[in-house]
Amino acid sequence: MALQAFLAPDSPLELQRDVQRKLGRCLLRLQQYEILLKALVAYSDIAGSPAELQAVRDAQVASAQKKTLGTLVGMLTERHLALADECESAKEPPQDDSALWFQFRFRVQLDASQHHATTVALKELVDLRNELVHHFLQRFNVWEYEGCIDADAYLDASYETIDGHYLTLRGWVQGMEEARSFMASFMKTATFEDLLVNGIAPDGSVDWPASGVxxxxxxxxxxxxxxxxxLLNTATSWIRAEYPDQRPQRYGCGSWRQVIHESQQFEIRRVENKEQGCGEVWYRSLREETRMHRKISP
Structure with missing residues (x-):
């Protein structure tokens, strides 16, 4: 564009103002889109121990704030849009079985055609953003009547495209927030406490290695x-005194010996106490080789 076009004294001011307003509307909508996208990227996959979760979240939020729209869209398509028949693996928890570890993961599942169309459309959105920010005045001479008319039509179409993407993304973020809210509510229930502390699932099944008992x-x-x-009697007397809520009945067992048997975490033996004239039950944690043998035995 010739430099004189920027210096023209008789430019169509009213049309220019409409173009400026519509360009601003597009850019504001793009910024709203980018804010939502940063939230989705930062919050949709958080994992760690309870003590780490806040720091992990803060680090992901700070990282997302520094990303360009193009980078954020790449993260969205690569990490957060999943094919409907795709099986995703969770992040690996720490090797320490006694450590508590959480993961919240949100994915948008699409069929193959939707996934391809969405990926293409998101790339076009990034191209549109770059066109509006960097090349708009090179493309349209808004110091002339015809240039303003063309720019006005282009901006109307651009806003419709951007707004469509914004509404779609807002729906995804709302879905993520509903999932986060449901998870937060569930974590306040006795059912979650049983699952977390005692290894008892809502269906009553027990994750014995993680169980409180x-x-x-x-x-x-x-x-x-x-x-x-x-000595099992010594152990159970201490448990009743220190942890009275940890009872065999809580885990669907009628006795401590049944807990030992069902959990498959211990060996047990019966020893005759000659002094008292009665039998005693003793237990010990399974040795690693015994545990591995039990895992591979049919």
């Missing part, structure tokens, strides 16, 4: 072990 038996073992074995 097994942790208590391990703790008693570390206190009262004699030559590698722990």
């Amino acid at each position: 097994v942790r208590c038996l391990h703790a008693a073992e570390s206190r009262f072990m004699v030559d590698g074995w722990t």
Whole structure:
């Protein structure tokens, strides 16, 4: 464009103002889109221990703030848009089985044709943003009547495109927030506490290695072990005193011996106490080789 066009004294001011207003409207909508996209990228996949979660979230928010729209769209398409039949693996938790670890992951599932169309449309949105920000005045001579008319029509179409993307993204973010809210509500329930602390799933099944009762038996073992074995009566008396809510009945068992059997985390033996004239039950944690053998045995 000739430099004289920028210096023309008789430019169509009213048309220019309309173009300026519509260009501003497009850019504001793009910024709204970018803010939502940063939130989705930052919050849709958070994992770590309870003590780490806040720091992980803050770091992801700070990282997203520094990303360009093109980079954010790339992250969206690569990490957060999933094919409907795609099986995704969760992040690997720490090796320490005793450590609590959480992951919240939100994905938008699309079929193959939707995924391809969405990916193409998002690339076109980035191109449109770059055109509006960097090349608009090179494309349209808004110091002339015809240039303003062409620019006006282009901006109307551009806003419609941007707004469509914004509404779609807003729906995704609302879905993510609803999932986060549901998760937060569930985490306040007794059902979640049972799942987290005691390893008891809502259907009543028990994750024995993560269960509270097994942790208590391990703790008693570390206190009262004699030559590698722990007297079960001594352990259960201590557990009843220190952790009265940890009872076999809570886990669908009628006795502590059934807990030992169902959990498959311990060995057990019966020893005759000649002094008292009765039998005693002792237990110990499974050795690693025994545990591995049980896992591979049919």
